[in-house]
Amino acid sequence: MSLMRQGLVIEKLVVGLHRQRFAPAAAPNLVVRWRKPISLGTAPSKLFRVPQRPQIPEDELKEIRRLFKNYNTQMKSIRAWFAEEAKRQEAVTAAAVAGATGEEAEFQRCLQINEEWNKKVAAERQVRLAAEKAKLTDKILTDLEQDELQKSKRIAEIQQMVEREKDLSSHYITEENIDQAIEEALSQEVNYNFAIDREGNYYHGFSMTPTTSHS
């Protein structure tokens, strides 16, 4: 509902609209009986009507235009003045109403209270944040230490492995040793004919005297 499109109109009884239209608010019992339906078309007596254009003499036209120019200028200024007045009135009434009810003061008071609450909560928040920060730094430091420990452990393990391999390398069978190793393996006999008890004592052959070694 654009307010700029509203107009001051004169409502009047119009004979010629369908009964289906509903009654205006100003005249609740008013209904119109009959209008010729558009589908019937124009009557023969009215088909070739040409409406006469009004012929206005030149001097009359001049006078009319002059009058209208003046009138429109005056109306423009009147409307502008009315609009200004309305604005002024609105400002005055708004100020008065606000002053009378005391809403502004109430609002300021509420703002103050809110500020106090904010400060309190902010203080609490600061404390909490500081504690959390301390905890976090501790955790990070401990984690770093742990990492260092783990690293050093790992390095130690690897060192151990390397040492072991170094020690064992003297027993590796290489290209030079292979012939000798084969001969040794073939010459040596390993006797698997033994029993073993719970303590790990070997009983070789049919002897009843135990030995702890394999051979």
Added chain:
Amino acid sequence: MGCANRPFFHIVVAEQRTDQHMPVIEQVGSYDPLPNERNQKLVAFNFERIQHWLARGVNLTDPVAELLGLSGYLPIHPRTYMTAWRNRIKANEESKVKN
């Protein structure tokens, strides 16, 4: 609004594009075109509300503008002058014809 053969008008603020049978926004006056016993045509205006609506930027229709001009609230509408001199001319011609 009125009855058959007895017109009566409400001066009203309504949306321009709605049907004239639709509900209006506000009634702001009335006009009875038939003269009463004392040969008066009665017009009523709510000038405060008219000022309010004019400030809001509202269009006036010609008949209402003429009436407001005649009432003295607005400047006299050019159509008033036009109808006046046309009536005068017609009256002159009729008197000439009679004579």
